[in-house]
Amino acid sequence: MNYLIVGASSGLGRELSCIFAKNKNNLIICSRNEDDLNALKSDIENRYKVKVKVLVLDLTSQEEVEKKLTANNELLAEIDGVLFPVGMMLEKDTTNLDVKKIHELISANFSSIAFIASKFISQKNEGIITMFGSVSGYFGRNLNPYYSASKRSLESYFESIAFENKKKKIKIQFYILGYLDTNLSFGKNLKLPKGSIKKLSEEVYKNKDKKSKKFFYPVWWSVIIFLLKIIPFSFLLIFNHIKKKND
Amino acid sequence: MYTYLKSFDRSYTTEVMLKRPDKYREIEKFSKESSKLITMGSNYSYAPIAFDKKSTVIDLSHFNRILSFDEKNKEITVEAGIKIFDFLNFTLDYNLWIPQLPGYPYISLGGAIATNAHGKSCGVDGTIRKSIKKIVLYHKINGWLNLSNEENKEIFDLTVGGLGLTGTIVSITFDLIEFNYTDFLTVKKKIYSIADSINNLKENNKNKAFVYSWNTTHDIENFGKGYMFINIPKKKNVKIPKILKKNNNNSSNFSFPFCFWNRLTINIFNELYYKLLDFKKEETEESFLKVVFPFIGKENYFRFFGTKGFVESQLLVPDLVLNIFLDEIKYLCKIYEPSIALFSFKTMSGEQKLLRFEGKGTCVTFDFVRNKKNLIFLEKVDQLCIKYNILPSLSKDSRINQNTFNKCYKESEIFREKLTNFDKNRIYQSEISHRLKI
Numbered sequence: 001m002n003y004l005i006v007g008a009s010s011g012l013g014r015e016l017s018c019i020f021a022k023n024k025n026n027l028i029i030c031s032r033n034e035d036d037l038n039a040l041k042s043d044i045e046n047r048y049k050v051k052v053k054v055l056v057l058d059l060t061s062q063e064e065v066e067k068k069l070t071a072n073n074e075l076l077a078e079i080d081g082v083l084f085p086v087g088m089m090l091e092k093d094t095t096n097l098d099v100k101k102i103h104e105l106i107s108a109n110f111s112s113i114a115f116i117a118s119k120f121i122s123q124k125n126e127g128i129i130t131m132f133g134s135v136s137g138y139f140g141r142n143l144n145p146y147y148s149a150s151k152r153s154l155e156s157y158f159e160s161i162a163f164e165n166k167k168k169k170i171k172i173q174f175y176i177l178g179y180l181d182t183n184l185s186f187g188k189n190l191k192l193p194k195g196s197i198k199k200l201s202e203e204v205y206k207n208k209d210k211k212s213k214k215f216f217y218p219v220w221w222s223v224i225i226f227l228l229k230i231i232p233f234s235f236l237l238i239f240n241h242i243k244k245k246n247d
Numbered sequence: 248m249y250t251y252l253k254s255f256d257r258s259y260t261t262e263v264m265l266k267r268p269d270k271y272r273e274i275e276k277f278s279k280e281s282s283k284l285i286t287m288g289s290n291y292s293y294a295p296i297a298f299d300k301k302s303t304v305i306d307l308s309h310f311n312r313i314l315s316f317d318e319k320n321k322e323i324t325v326e327a328g329i330k331i332f333d334f335l336n337f338t339l340d341y342n343l344w345i346p347q348l349p350g351y352p353y354i355s356l357g358g359a360i361a362t363n364a365h366g367k368s369c370g371v372d373g374t375i376r377k378s379i380k381k382i383v384l385y386h387k388i389n390g391w392l393n394l395s396n397e398e399n400k401e402i403f404d405l406t407v408g409g410l411g412l413t414g415t416i417v418s419i420t421f422d423l424i425e426f427n428y429t430d431f432l433t434v435k436k437k438i439y440s441i442a443d444s445i446n447n448l449k450e451n452n453k454n455k456a457f458v459y460s461w462n463t464t465h466d467i468e469n470f471g472k473g474y475m476f477i478n479i480p481k482k483k484n485v486k487i488p489k490i491l492k493k494n495n496n497n498s499s500n501f502s503f504p505f506c507f508w509n510r511l512t513i514n515i516f517n518e519l520y521y522k523l524l525d526f527k528k529e530e531t532e533e534s535f536l537k538v539v540f541p542f543i544g545k546e547n548y549f550r551f552f553g554t555k556g557f558v559e560s561q562l563l564v565p566d567l568v569l570n571i572f573l574d575e576i577k578y579l580c581k582i583y584e585p586s587i588a589l590f591s592f593k594t595m596s597g598e599q600k601l602l603r604f605e606g607k608g609t610c611v612t613f614d615f616v617r618n619k620k621n622l623i624f625l626e627k628v629d630q631l632c633i634k635y636n637i638l639p640s641l642s643k644d645s646r647i648n649q650n651t652f653n654k655c656y657k658e659s660e661i662f663r664e665k666l667t668n669f670d671k672n673r674i675y676q677s678e679i680s681h682r683l684k685i
């Protein structure tokens with residue numbers, strides 16, 4: 001089987017690439033860092049004896065994604081599945097972010113992913129699509145409004161394509177991720193424990209042939225999200241106000 | 248992030264700014280953000296080589312990929328953060344390896360290069376320097392550099408055994424050699440004195456085997472009695488199994504709250520171990536893992552030194568002065584009664600240059616409880632090192648001071664000069680570079 005892994009050069013993407021390669025799947029790995037992709041390609045080819053192709057793709061520019069994918073149309077034809085372990089966060093992601101950065105965030109976290117997924121669906125009758133959302137997409141917070149909004153959009157998009165493709169044999173998985181042990185969370189003082197990306201990658205591989213489904217990882221985040229959902233929004237606003245005052 | 252780091256011998260603990268890049272451009276970015284830097288592999292050096300309170304620590308643990316492998320030409324390029332066990336799991340599949348490996352498999356190869364590490368067979372195989380073909384180094388000001396005997400030779404020489412002071416070692420190309428063995432035949436031989444030990448060492452080192460001794464110091468009448476071990480590789484036509492599956496060193500920072508080792512417990516332990524060896528067969532079959540990585544499964548030995556830790560003194564003694572040096576050590580032991588937990592010999596080869604712990608002679612290793620009495624004894628040993636041109640290992644002994652270093656390492660000033668020429672701002676600094684004024 002051949003899989004396209006978008007955002008493969010580090011963190012979860014790198015771990016997923018290794019797990020899929022270890023299980024004798026050929027890969028097309030893509031991200032915007034050519035040096036890192038080439039290093040990963042060599043590592044995987046040497047260790048697991050599978051074929052790896054590199055595609056340099058900057059998801060922050062939807063224009064570039066469209067151009068490159070159109071130019072490499074044959075790549076999509078040869079793949080059996082696509083995974084999107086990709087996410088972009090900016091430290092300055094606040095409501096006054098400049099418009100160029102807003103477009104980049106939305107493109108990297110939602111629209112470029114939606115574009116690639118749609119292209120895949122249009123060419124295939126079967127296969128897998130795995131997307132990764134975030135618990136931050138469930139509630140707006142003081143932080144990262146555009147990141148959270150684009151992750152929420154992605155989840156909504158997942159639901160739509162899952163309904164639309166029910167009759168096709170395309171299995172679409174959506175993982176809602178809590179804190180993970182990656183460079184994004186390295187050194188941050190988080191109140192809750194981080195999930196292991198190795199375990200998550202193994203789970204993703206194990207679940208890949210299951211019917212379209214949402215998963216929480218780590219799984220206990222489903223309880224937190226459920227509780228947050230049943231609390232009226234006005235209560236959350238008051239709580240946030242008190243917390244800010246105390247800080 | 249800010250975190251606390253400890254040296255393996257527990258002599259130095261400090262809070263540092265730690266950065267863990269996982270992309271090449273992050274190495275550049277994090278380096279450019281700080282004025283003082285130092286690179287960390289696994290932080291298994293006994294002395295604090297990989298960190299300092301004033302330097303941002305670049306942790307290279309994510310850089311553990313195999314960048315190229317040429318089975319025909321027996322050549323491999325790996326990133327510097329790769330651990331020895333991961334490296335061997337790959338190369339041994341092709342019956343290839345490098346023989347100059349330190350005794351713990353979770354050490355990174357970048358760290359092994361920075362300390363010019365050696366293994367049990369250093370009398371025959373020398374230090375890791377002999378297997379290095381090329382290094383890619385990143386320096387904050389000088390950028391990305393290819394280092395080898397053909398390209399940037401001076402910086403190459405400074406980097407191998409240069410304690411990470413020339414920059415971040417990012418990748419290394421090694422020349423591999425064939426290794427078709429899965430097990431070893433370990434032959435033990437009783438020794439009755441230090442002289443007996445040295446004679447046996449020299450005699451057996453002619454064979455291509457791993458030869459080392461375990462000696463005791465508690466019995467002054469029979470000073471140096473113990474056992475000699477000879478590990479002879481046994482050929483088998485089967486694939487070598489994966490030596491280790493994962494890094495299970497999570498509890499490496501743990502140590503017992505008190506020191507278990509003192510003169511009494513060491514004497515009892517040594518005597519019991521000596522008797523136990525008496526009962527063991529002359530020849531036993533041992534696995535690759537047990538022979539090449541003798542510290543695996545024996546981590547409690549270090550933890551028993553407690554929170555104050557230990558001192559390991561590893562000395563490269565020229566053959567010409569070995570007997571007189573050991574006589575003086577015996578005399579000092581009589582007077583100062585130090586508590587020595589480990590005493591061992593092996594032979595070494597190679598050429599001493601710059602900061603490298605390398606050269607022709609005998610490698611004498613002592614482990615001490617870190618207490619006042621032993622530190623006084625060790626000061627006397629330092630004086631012997633100066634007197635007899637003996638080389639103390641900088642990566643093992645975190646006590647070595649500038650005076651001992653300057654006098655024992657004849658090229659210390661040359662190293663300083665060359666390093667300052669290469670890096671005028673002396674960006675890469677660690678506790679050891681401060682202590683030794685490098």
